[in-house]
Amino acid sequence: MTKQAQQTVLAAELPERGQPLAGGVFGTRYWLNGVERALILLPDELSGPWGEYGVEIKGAGSYSDGEANTRAMAEAGSVIAVKALELDGFIPSCLEGQLLMAAKAEGLVVLNEERWHHLSTQRSAYSAYDMDFGDGWRSDSVKYDERLARPVRSLPIQ
Template sequence: MTDNIPQSIAASDLPQPGQPLAGGIFVTRYWLNGQERALVLLPASAEIEGEWGEYGQDVIGARSYSDGEANTRAMAEAGSHIAVKAIEGAGFIPSSLEGQLVMAAKHAGLVADLRQDRWYWLSSQSSANLAYYLDFSDGGQSTSVKLLEARVRPVRRKFL
């Protein structure tokens, strides 16, 4: 990420989940690729809307179910407008796992501004034609064709 927000934070400096952190709301701590991270949900004003990407284009680097940042970078390199916008906003599109972590925070009452009348793209690709999305009304995850318009709620991470 090319932002002015420090990429790491001491675990002792983390607020309670649901409290402000790094321009968003602290969701939870989690481990990915041997590194502990803090997941931050960016505000509703950072939401993006658009197609996931090109129908029929296999974005090989966007197959991770856990690493949304790597998926988003691969999507951007493949020409995804929503991925480019997420990166420009110093965030990334959550993976399937990271989306479920946000859903768990919503269920616990820690985040309240997620729309329940629309579904949100995740960065995890299912196939050359399909990508995952999350419905914040019930936490359901499924796939849809990449050329459909949906919302994206970017997140960012902080290394601990």
């Protein structure tokens, strides 16, 4: 029997930022599509290419909704996207990556600074965004580049 991930969190039960929540570390509160959410950094670190070079994936271009991007990536065959979803998580979008960097700068989360990380936001058929968590630089690289991906989870706050 598999354990199902927590689906929501009550505002009164939110821990302090930087504390454990839903199998990870609570990074911050943010708004997405009119819903206040808790962004949780999962402990897993994945590695692989973003996806297939030269193929534009419909639904993977959101700057804010990493879960929607990751689902579109997985449907198109992205191995790291499938792995992230199997963890009941997703690859962060550009916005969610910036929120993680802000939490890191405040000493609330720990991120690997040695390699660039994929973000789930696609830039074109040939490239997708990535981030250096050492200094917060965001760039883009070709989709077949081997990069890390640090899954997150986002829970609606009730």
